[in-house]
Amino acid sequence: MTVLDMRDIRKVYRSGDIDIVALDHATVQVDHGEIVALLGPSGSGKTTLLSIAGGLLTPTEGTVVVGGHDISEYNAKQLTEFRRENVGFVFQSVNLVPFLTAEENLLVVDELGGNKGGKAAKGRARSLLEELGLGHRVKNLPGQLSGGERQRVAIGRALFNNPKLVLFDEPTSALDTKIGEQVMELIRTEMKARDTAAIIVTHDTRMTHYADRTVHIVDGRLDAGTVTA
């Protein structure tokens, strides 16, 4: 069943008198539990596609349906709520809240939803961190964690609300190869265990074999995708 259905997406930025086409009639679908690697050079439109898929940007043309929600015409407030409840993000630079412990960084998601981080939320945060191999790090601040551990906390944060779709923006770019592979292995395990759809933007072709399918993007255009796993 399709979780992400992007059809005929165009995204045009205006720069002075010139229109810059970041995405040109891009169409992509991602199913439950499917991991798609999005590969392309800098400036090819990867970030724009990921942003539109996650409700961070709205397309100039085309439709975006995520988990049954057509978000193409959502306003900023609707998109904020949509992201909070339906999408997980793991960013290139880990971007945890520096003054919160690993556990609290997961509970932020709960608080942003207007909750108070009650017992159930804390239990879920701990169990997620244990699952990610961070059971002994729940009370540590990000500054006390290694790069790989921080990225695992970020994955925990992305998974906290049981999102339908998780978007990874170059999750291994700040890690060495060995840790990067461990993180990719973890991502694959977690996505498959939850039957959660994921798009992983990467430059690194060595990481694409962790995805089920690789989609190339060049000058805002997508290819049909190659099955890689």
Add this chain to the structure above:
Amino acid sequence: MNLPLLELRRQPSRFIVATVVLSFLATLLMFLGGLLDGLYLGSTGAIRAQQADVIVYSESARDSFLRSRITSEQRAQVEAAEGVEEVGGIGFVLLGAQVPGETDIANVAVAGYETPPKGVPAPPPDGQGIADTRLEDAGASTGDVILVGPQQTPIEIIGFVDDTSYLQQSSVWVNLPTWRAVQNANRPDSTVSDDIVQALVVSGTGDLVTSIDTATAGATSTLTKDDAVLALPGVKQQGDTFNQIIYSTLVVVLAVVGLFFSLLTLERLGLYGVLKAIGASTRRLFAGVVLQAVIVAVVAFVIGSLLAIGAAAALPAAVPLQLTPARFLSTFIGLVVAAVLGSAVSLRKVTKVDPASAIGNAS
């Protein structure tokens, strides 16, 4: 879990500079306010204590007790005016007084009265007076006979009363004949006859200001008690001057809060982008900035209050610094309002943070 509070608790060093600067500004605000209150209370106590609605001066006095003279005919006209219920004569004379056992001359305002001001008993017998506690601070005790003016007119002090000073001088409340005796003995250039008072304190109903001045055919100038307080020499000018300084200091508070939280918001733009991406609303993020600014202001208020109380205790009694609960409250409100307005400068920056900036940003 509350993000802004946790940040304050776990990264207090980020807020120290702003807290220290605001604490000093809070101290300055309370110090200035305390001086203003001290000057105001010390100048106006004798008038504020009057249990009357209006004060009636002679028309030519330009609202000054010392220049004013009310005759018995004018008093009768006032008593007959519409709405008038109670009328009392009053008069002041400012003189030096020798307190037994003291080498310094104390400044006193000998005040003759008929209608007792708040806290003052009925007029005492001739030659006796009830003094303001300022005279007690100057060394006088109950039973002392002070010698007033160049003629050293004796007045026996039979008690003390709080907050009735007049133009920074201790009032000595006496009956009208004693006041006239002191005035005539020590101010031969402005003697008063037995039927003369300086002014009238009047209670009643309705528009007394108009009815009294109409009844005397313009021979009197009647002021409400509040206006009479402001008409005292220097009171309005002192208030205006100090208030200008206080308002200017509040503008500085606003600028400090605005600048500090603008810089803090600039530092946090990346984090705000991430938080917006994962579902934080602009309103929630901005509320966090305001909450932190208010907490910093409250902490600064507490520190500033303690510093001001310490300074007040260390200063000599001659400095007219009075820290009143109302001054603490108004300073607190001023700081909090300035903190909210100052932090509002960050609203535009928080609003403009694009959640999409979280993606593709390696910095």
